[in-house]
Amino acid sequence: PYDEEKFDRVVSACCLDKDFETFGAGDQVEIGDRGLTLSGGQKQRISLARAIYSDSDIYLLDDPLSALDIQIGRHVFAQCLKIMLKDKTVLFVTHHLEYLPKCDQVMLLHEGSVSEMGCHQDLLGTSAGPMYTELFQLYQSKYDKIQRHRLLSCLGPPQDGDVKTPQRGFSRMSLHQLSRHLSR
Numbered sequence: 001p002y003d004e005e006k007f008d009r010v011v012s013a014c015c016l017d018k019d020f021e022t023f024g025a026g027d028q029v030e031i032g033d034r035g036l037t038l039s040g041g042q043k044q045r046i047s048l049a050r051a052i053y054s055d056s057d058i059y060l061l062d063d064p065l066s067a068l069d070i071q072i073g074r075h076v077f078a079q080c081l082k083i084m085l086k087d088k089t090v091l092f093v094t095h096h097l098e099y100l101p102k103c104d105q106v107m108l109l110h111e112g113s114v115s116e117m118g119c120h121q122d123l124l125g126t127s128a129g130p131m132y133t134e135l136f137q138l139y140q141s142k143y144d145k146i147q148r149h150r151l152l153s154c155l156g157p158p159q160d161g162d163v164k165t166p167q168r169g170f171s172r173m174s175l176h177q178l179s180r181h182l183s184r
């Protein structure tokens with residue numbers, strides 16, 4: 001049976017409120033060949049909303065945040081995975097390493113097999129997770145450079161005697177790219 005309050009919570013958790021406002025018919029809009037064309041991020045958020053609304057015991061989420069921008073991805077992770085699905089079993093597959101410290105267990109796949117498994121803290125810096133540690137440290141190093149670049153960009157152009165800003169064109173690496181980099 002339809003539960004309007006639950007529906008509204010799911011829509012909000014999946015950041016679909018504003019999308020529905022812009023659609024002429026709101027959540028009743030026709031999608032597809034004869035209707036509205038959705039972006040990849042909208043499709044992902046709608047699929048996730050449908051899954052969450054179904055109220056299953058087990059969720060298999062294959063990179064559900066991949067087409068979302070950083071802010072929306074963080075909101076969806078926090079509201080959907082950490083709040084709405086907190087009492088459910090969730091297998092969350094992702095290339096976004098920033099979410100791993102917030103997961104109960106981490107499984108690192110290498111060449112099609114589980115190479116390391118445990119909670120983030122147990123894997124980090126121990127012999128139980130050497131590949132995970134190296135991967136996460138590389139990610140953290142790149143993340144720190146991006147943050148420094150953003151901070152320096154906010155401060156304006158360098159003045160005489162200031163520290164020079166990192167080079168522009170710095171890009172995020174996916175887990176796949178990091179893995180390839182580490183296996184060289």
